[in-house]
Each structure stands twice: as structure tokens, then as C-alpha cells.
Amino acid sequence: MAIATTTSPSHHEEHKDLRVWGLLTFLISESLMFGGFFATYLFFRGSNEVWPPEGTEVELLVPTINTIILVSSSFVIHFGDTAIKKNNVKGMRFWYILTALMGAIFLAGQVYEYMTLGYGLTTNVFANCFYLMTGFHGLHVFVGLLLILGVLWRSRLPGHYSATKHTGIEMAEIYWHFVDIIWIILFTLLYILTLF
Amino acid sequence: MTLEIPRNQPPGKEATIVVSGTTHHHPEAWKWYHYFTFNVDHKVIGIQYLVTAFLFYLIGGLMAVAMRAELATPDADLLDPNLYNAFMTNHGTIMIFLWIVPSAIGGFGNFLVPLMVGARDMAFPKLNAIAFWLNPPAGLLILASFFFGGSQSGWTAYPPLSLVTAPIAQSLWILAIVLVGTSSILGSLNFVVTILFMKVPSMKWDQLPLFCWAILATSVLALLSTPVLAAGLVLLLFDLNFGTSFFKPDAGGNVVIYQHLFWFYSHPAVYLMILPIFGIMSEVIPVHARKPIFGYKAIAYSSLAICVVGLFVWVHHMFTSGTPGWMRMFFTISTLIVAVPTGVKIFGWVATLWGGKIRFTSAMLFAIGLLMMFVMGGLSGVTMGTAPFDVHVHDTYYVVAHFHYVLFGGSVFGIYAGIYHWFPKITGRMMNETLGRIHFILTFIGTNLTFLPMHELGLQGMPRRVAMYDPQFTHLNEICTIGAYILGISVIPFTINALWSWIGGKQAGDNPWNALTLEWTTSSPPAIENWEVLPVVSHGPYEYGHDVQPLAATEAST
Ligand code: HEM
Ligand SMILES: [Cu+2]
Numbered sequence: 001m002a003i004a005t006t007t008s009p010s011h012h013e014e015h016k017d018l019r020v021w022g023l024l025t026f027l028i029s030e031s032l033m034f035g036g037f038f039a040t041y042l043f044f045r046g047s048n049e050v051w052p053p054e055g056t057e058v059e060l061l062v063p064t065i066n067t068i069i070l071v072s073s074s075f076v077i078h079f080g081d082t083a084i085k086k087n088n089v090k091g092m093r094f095w096y097i098l099t100a101l102m103g104a105i106f107l108a109g110q111v112y113e114y115m116t117l118g119y120g121l122t123t124n125v126f127a128n129c130f131y132l133m134t135g136f137h138g139l140h141v142f143v144g145l146l147l148i149l150g151v152l153w154r155s156r157l158p159g160h161y162s163a164t165k166h167t168g169i170e171m172a173e174i175y176w177h178f179v180d181i182i183w184i185i186l187f188t189l190l191y192i193l194t195l196f
Numbered sequence: 197m198t199l200e201i202p203r204n205q206p207p208g209k210e211a212t213i214v215v216s217g218t219t220h221h222h223p224e225a226w227k228w229y230h231y232f233t234f235n236v237d238h239k240v241i242g243i244q245y246l247v248t249a250f251l252f253y254l255i256g257g258l259m260a261v262a263m264r265a266e267l268a269t270p271d272a273d274l275l276d277p278n279l280y281n282a283f284m285t286n287h288g289t290i291m292i293f294l295w296i297v298p299s300a301i302g303g304f305g306n307f308l309v310p311l312m313v314g315a316r317d318m319a320f321p322k323l324n325a326i327a328f329w330l331n332p333p334a335g336l337l338i339l340a341s342f343f344f345g346g347s348q349s350g351w352t353a354y355p356p357l358s359l360v361t362a363p364i365a366q367s368l369w370i371l372a373i374v375l376v377g378t379s380s381i382l383g384s385l386n387f388v389v390t391i392l393f394m395k396v397p398s399m400k401w402d403q404l405p406l407f408c409w410a411i412l413a414t415s416v417l418a419l420l421s422t423p424v425l426a427a428g429l430v431l432l433l434f435d436l437n438f439g440t441s442f443f444k445p446d447a448g449g450n451v452v453i454y455q456h457l458f459w460f461y462s463h464p465a466v467y468l469m470i471l472p473i474f475g476i477m478s479e480v481i482p483v484h485a486r487k488p489i490f491g492y493k494a495i496a497y498s499s500l501a502i503c504v505v506g507l508f509v510w511v512h513h514m515f516t517s518g519t520p521g522w523m524r525m526f527f528t529i530s531t532l533i534v535a536v537p538t539g540v541k542i543f544g545w546v547a548t549l550w551g552g553k554i555r556f557t558s559a560m561l562f563a564i565g566l567l568m569m570f571v572m573g574g575l576s577g578v579t580m581g582t583a584p585f586d587v588h589v590h591d592t593y594y595v596v597a598h599f600h601y602v603l604f605g606g607s608v609f610g611i612y613a614g615i616y617h618w619f620p621k622i623t624g625r626m627m628n629e630t631l632g633r634i635h636f637i638l639t640f641i642g643t644n645l646t647f648l649p650m651h652e653l654g655l656q657g658m659p660r661r662v663a664m665y666d667p668q669f670t671h672l673n674e675i676c677t678i679g680a681y682i683l684g685i686s687v688i689p690f691t692i693n694a695l696w697s698w699i700g701g702k703q704a705g706d707n708p709w710n711a712l713t714l715e716w717t718t719s720s721p722p723a724i725e726n727w728e729v730l731p732v733v734s735h736g737p738y739e740y741g742h743d744v745q746p747l748a749a750t751e752a753s754t
Contacts, residue, residue: 015315015319015393015394016393018319018320018389018393018394019320021319021389021392021393022319022320022323022385022386022389025385025388025389025419026381026382026385028419028420029381029384029385029419029420029422029423030423031423032419032420032421032423032424033423033424033426033427034427035423035424035427036423036424036426036427036428036457036460037427037431039456039457040427040431040442040453040457043450043453044448044450044453047450048448053448121438121439121440122438122439122440122441124441124447124448125441125442125447125448125449128434128440128441128442129442132430132431132434132440136430
């Protein structure tokens with residue numbers, strides 16, 4: 001009974017924290033959902049003479065600014081990761097707050113774009129694709145934002161994250177990069193390619 | 197397998213394991229009500245999957261029997277055609293998404309994979325439980341859809357039909373499939389991470405049981421294909437409810453895109469239903485034939501080959517949808533190529549049986565039955581994989597015959613074989629062999645009687661998915677219906693056997709079949725954390741007839 005032993009919370013052999021691998025596997029899977037949307041879009045693009053159809057003018061200014069913000073936020077979040085690996089929780093918080101802000105600005109820009117565009121979800125097949133794809137991506141940015149806020153919330157606890165303990169931070173960062181990569185493809189397809 | 201490594205940590209205050217002499221805080225096994233709760237133990241989850249899936253099998257089976265009763269006569273005199281369509285659609289949906297996939301992957305995979313690789317649980321136990329609990333609501337959504345007319349468009353939900361019949365029911369159907377799809381993605385990522393990273397260090401890759409190789413390949417396939425189906429279904433949902441026109445040709449949409457998205461998932465889905473079964477076969481056959489499996493590596497790699505090639509054949513379901521000639525050519529060839537790794541497996545099993553000391557247990561009977569029926573189904577598959585022939589029989593009963601030979605004669609037989617084989621491990625009790633034989637004979641006769649005549653019906657041109665048919669087909673249809681009744685009855689001895697044996701069957705002991713894979717080294721049913729001391733692998737999993745001693749964990753450690 002009362003044998004003095006180091007009481008470990010886990011009663012069996014520890015195994016490595018595998019959550020990052022889980023997330024990576026999940027993201028590979030999820031990128032195929034976007035793949036399905038991209039393929040659909042490309043199919044329509046290839047089978048229509050005029051693309052986007054008459055009357056759907058793609059607005060470029062706001063999305064381009066948005067793209068620059070989102071892509072730079074991937075670097076910003078990485079600084080946060082570097083900071084925590086040097087045990088610098090304050091620095092990590094700074095960069096993560098900045099990332100969250102940039103993400104929020106991106107979303108706001110998207111909402112602004114939706115409100116000012118001359119067409120809606122049901123206008124034509126291009127508009128269908130446009131809103132569905134950007135909307136789904138926006139949803140992912142939102143989830144990423146929640147992850148970052150979660151990290152920030154937890155980082156208030158002293159010692160919660162450190163140079164050796166930062167899986168949550170890493171996961172938020174990986175997810176954010178994923179969202180970013182998907183956006184670059186989306187931006188290319190939905191905006192840049194329509195110029196040609 | 198001998199056991200050497202003591203646990204490197206003394207039991208802490210939450211210790212769950214009995215270490216001889218010391219007290220412990222948890223029972224060795226779960227109480228019955230733990231099986232109805234959000235439990236994170238992979239074994240509980242495996243049983244939850246198996247039992248829930250079996251209940252859905254009974255529901256889907258009742259629908260099938262009702263349909264066959266309708267088809268006993270050429271007229272639609274028993275079911276109203278709309279109800280027939282709803283039964284047809286949801287029968288297929290339930291059998292695929294709520295019976296075969298969840299029991300073969302979720303059920304056996306969860307119960308066995310950690311035990312077979314020497315882990316205490318899956319990599320993400322909570323995620324695992326979440327994945328399971330997405331299934332019951334999906335089933336309820338499907339059943340609820342009957343109150344809104346029932347989805348009518350077949351399990352493929354092709355637009356435009358799915359866009360014009362029963363919109364609410366169809367939306368519920370879509371949500372249900374998205375739920376099971378999510379479940380399968382979460383489950384699969386868990387399997388991949390568990391198999392890749394949680395093997396006991398002493399197990400080399402060529403000592404990984406073939407079932408785990410199969411689950412690995414299955415999971416990769418599910419991870420890559422399921423999201424594409426989700427994409428297609430989301431588009432369909434938007435078309436149904438939010439006024440988009442992705443699949444509405446009159447508004448610039450295109451229905452063939454849906455077919456591509458759908459089959460990019462659903463062709464691989466047929467491997468989701470058969471690869472785990474192949475895994476079960478590779479475990480059952482060597483144990484009951486007392487011989488090492490023939491061509492371990494060939495069988496392991498052929499799973500991976502099927503997984504890769506399987507991603508490139510989906511268009512063979514669309515040969516008749518205006519597919520251009522070069523595509524037909526490409527997909528005919530790629531389809532025929534899949535038959536090669538499949539054949540490799542079949543030959544591996546036959547060669548294992550050859551000259552073996554075969555024990556005709558119920559598990560073995562189902563495995564041998566599977567071999568015979570799956571070869572039939574595979575051959576009719578190859579005929580249809582060639583575009584010129586497929587154009588002729590597409591959407592006839594020939595297709596129905598084919599996929600029931602592979603799905604019933606293959607997947608369902610395999611699930612039965614797996615249950616007879618692992619029941620002693622899962623419950624600690626043996627199943628009754630006499631009832632098992634009766635079950636096998638009824639199922640074998642029933643399956644052939646139901647589905648063999650369908651080949652002929654298809655060749656003669658009877659279309660599938662209709663409640664009424666030309667009277668010239670009556671005779672063969674009567675035979676099919678009798679077969680279906682026998683199949684319906686065949687479930688009874690099985691259910692009785694399972695329930696009765698679970699409660700009062702003969703005690704099984706740790707290793708009733710004298711098998712060599714790791715799951716048999718622990719107690720039956722396994723203790724909560726699988727082993728008191730993790731096993732050390734000292735030989736391959738199939739070295740039957742060689743001079744190795746199958747040791748049970750308890751024997752070695754006490
Ligand atoms: C050598 C292996 C196989 C080949 C070459 C093959 C080929 C085919 C082809 C060409 C079709 C389309 C027929 C048509 O609609 O005109 C088909 C349908 C089907 N196959 Fe297979 N198959 C094989 C194995 C399997 C397996 C293992 C399963 C499942 C366990 C399966 C399940 C199905 C199903 C469910 C359908 C019907 C889909 C529908 O509703 O239209 N097949 N098969
Ligand atoms: Cu196929």
C-alpha cells in the first residue's frame with residue numbers, strides 16, 4: 001500500500017506525443033476535399049467558353065491585400081514558434097497575437113468583399129464555385145483563429161508551454177500554414193487565372 | 197512469444213493493472229454498462245462498432261427481404277414503388293456505410309490492431325470514441341429520412357434524380373454520409389499513426405500481422421478518397437438547399453462531375469470493404485490450416501498495391517456516361533491491373549491451404565466459402581472492367597450479381613469468419629460449432645441461390661433498381677427470392693449463437709486456436725490495458741509447424 005514511489009499520473013509506459021503526426025495525416029486528408037473543389041472548378045473553367053461568365057467581374061484589390069496579409073502571417077506565426085523554442089513565452093504570445101490579428105483582418109476583408117461584389121452565391125456556376133470555395137476556406141481560417149486563441153488562452157498559465165513542451169503551439173502553426181497553402185492555390189485559381 | 201520486459205514504471209495512484217500481490221483500483225474488465233457509454237478503450241470501441249453495425253445489418257437485411265418479396269412477382273403489388281426505391285436506396289447505404297465499413301474497419305480494426313502490434317491502446321483514444329459515436333446519429337438520420345419520403349436515388353445519389361425527388365430526405369441522407377465519412381477519416385488517421393508509431397520495438401516490420409498491413413492500406417485509402425466524396429456531397433447539398441447549380445445542366449452545371457467525385461471515393465470504398473477482410477483471411481487461414489502463410493511479403497505488399505492502383509480505376513463505373521474512348525481504354529487497363537494483386541492474395545491463401553492440416557471450424561468454413569464466392573465476384577468484375585462488355589450489362593442485374601458476390605460472398609463472409617475466429621478473444625467464450633455449421637450452410641446456399649441467377653437475369657437485360665419487371669424474368673426472380681428468405685433465416689442461428697455463447701458459452705482460455713499473433717498472448721477477454729507486461733516478439737506471426745511455443749502472457753509472467 002503505502003510504498004513511497006514517484007507517483008506518475010500515467011500508469012503505463014509513456015509513448016511519444018503523436019498529435020503532430022495525427023494532425024499532419026488529417027491535413028493530407030483534408031487537402032483532398034479542397035482537391036475535389038479545385039477539380040470541379042477546373043472542369044467548369046475548361047468547359048466554358050467565357051470564364052468567368054459575363055457579368056461576374058472578379059474584384060482583385062481587396063483579395064490581393066488579403067493574400068499578402070495571410071501569406072505574411074505564416075512567417076509571423078513561425079517567429080512565435082521560434083520564440084517558444086527559446087523558452088520565450090512573451091515573444092511567442094506577441095507573435096501569436098499578431099497572427100490572430102492578421103487572420104481577423106483577412107476574415108473581415110473577406111466579408112467586405114462578399115458585401116461589395118456584384119454577384120451572389122446563386123448568380124452562375126462561377127459564383128457558385130467562388131462563394132463555396134472561398135467560404136469553405138474562410139471557415140478554415142476561422143478554425144485556425146480559434147486554435148491560435150486557444151494557445152494564447154493556455155499560455156497564461158505559467159509553465160504551460162516551454163522550450164520542451166509546445167505541441168499545441170506547433171499544431172496551431174501547422175494548421176495555419178495549411179490554411180495558407182490552400183489559399184495560395186485558391187487565389188491562383190479563382191483570381192489570377194481569371195485574368196488570362 | 198516470450199515476455200521479458202518488466203514495466204518500467206511502478207503503478208501510480210491510478211494504476212489499473214493487477215500486479216501480483218499489490219492492490220489495484222480498477223476491475224480487470226469493464227462492467228456491462230461501460231459498453232453503452234463514451235468509453236475510450238479500443239476494445240470497448242471495437243465491440244461497440246461490431247454490435248451497432250450488426251444491428252444495422254439486421255435493419256438493412258429486413259429491407260432487402262421486403263424488396264425481394266416485392267420482386268417475387270413482376271408487378272409492384274407489395275410495396276409502393278416510392279417505398280421500394282426508398283428501401284433500395286437505404287438498404288445499400290446502410291449495408292455499405294453502417295454495416296460493412298464500420299464492422300470490418302472500426303470493429304475488427306479497433307479491437308485487434310493495438311493488440312496485434314503490442315500497444316496498450318490506439319494513438320488517440322478519445323478521437324477514437326468520437327469516431328464511433330458519429331455512427332449512431334448517422335443511422336438515425338437515415339431512418340428519419342423515411343418520414344420525409346425516403347431518399348429515392350440509390351446509394352449513389354446521382355443528380356439530377358437526387359435533386360428532384362424527396363429533397364428533405366435526400367438532405368438527411370447527405371448529412372448521414374458526411375457523419376460516417378468524418379468517422380472514417382478520424383478512425384483512419386488513428387490507425388495510420390498507431391500502426392506506424394506504436395508497434396512494440398521488438399516487432400520488425402516483417403513480423404507485423406497481415407491484418408495490420410491491410411488496415412494500414414485501408415486507412416490510407418480512406419484518408420485519400422473520403423474527403424473527395426465529402427466535396428461532392430457538399431456541392432449536392434448546396435444544389436438541393438441553397439440554389440446553386442453545380443449539377444443542374446440547364447443552369448450551366450454538369451452531372452458527370454458528380455459521378456467523378458462520387459466514384460473517386462466509392463470505387464476505393466469497395467476496397468475499404470474488402471481489404472480488411474483480406475486481412476482477416478490472412479489471419480484465419482494459417483491458424484486453422486496450421487501452416488505458415490504462403491508469401492507473407494507478397495500479401496502485405498499487394499494490399500498496398502491495391503490501395504495505389506485502386507485510386508486510378510474509378511471511371512469503370514462511368515463507361516456509359518459519355519466517357520471518351522481514350523478514357524475507357526485507360527480505365528479498362530488500370531481496372532484489369534487491380535486483378536493482379538488481388539490474384540496474388542488468392543493464390544497465397546490457396547497455397548497456404550494446400551497440404552495444410554485443415555481444421556474445419558466455422559471460421560475456416562466461412563473463409564473457404566469466401567474464397568469460392570469472391571473468385572466468382574472477382575471474375576464478373578474483370579468482365580465488367582472491360583468497357584465493351586460493361587456497356588452491355590451496365591445497370592442490369594449482372595452488376596447486382598457481381599457486387600453481391602464480392603460484398604456478401606466476400607465482405608460479409610469475412611466478417612463472419614472474423615467473428616467466429618476472434619469471439620473467444622473478445623468475450624472469453626467459445627461459440628457453438630454446430631450452430632456455426634448450420635449458419636454457414638444456410639448462408640452459403642442462400643447467397644448462391646439469391647445471387648447466381650442474377651447473372652443470367654442481367655445478361656438477359658433485366659434492369660436493376662426497379663420494382664416491376666417484364667414477366668419473362670419471373671422464374672429466375674422467384675429463385676432469387678427464395679434464396680433471400682434463406683439468407684434472412686440464416687441470421688437466426690448466428691444471432692442465437694452469439695448471444696447464447698456470450699452469456700454461457702464454454703470458457704475459451706487465452707489461446708484456444710493455438711495461434712501465434714500477439715493478441716492471443718493476453719487473457720480472454722483482454723485486461724483493460726491489454727497486458728500486464730508488454731510482450732516481446734521473438735518470432736514471426738505465422739510460424740506454424742515450426743518449433744515455437746505459443747505462450748500466454750499470464751503463464752509466462754507468473
Ligand atoms: C477484381 C476486382 C473487381 C473488378 C475488376 C470490379 C469491377 C467492377 C465494375 C467494372 C463495376 C461497374 C459495373 C457497372 O456499373 O456497369 C463494378 C461494380 C461494383 N463493384 Fe466491383 N469490381 C471488383 C471487385 C469488387 C469488390 C472487391 C467489391 C466490394 C467488396 C466490389 C463492389 C462493387 C459494387 C458495390 C459495384 C456496384 C456499384 C453500383 O452501385 O453501381 N467490386 N465492379
Ligand atoms: Cu469499381
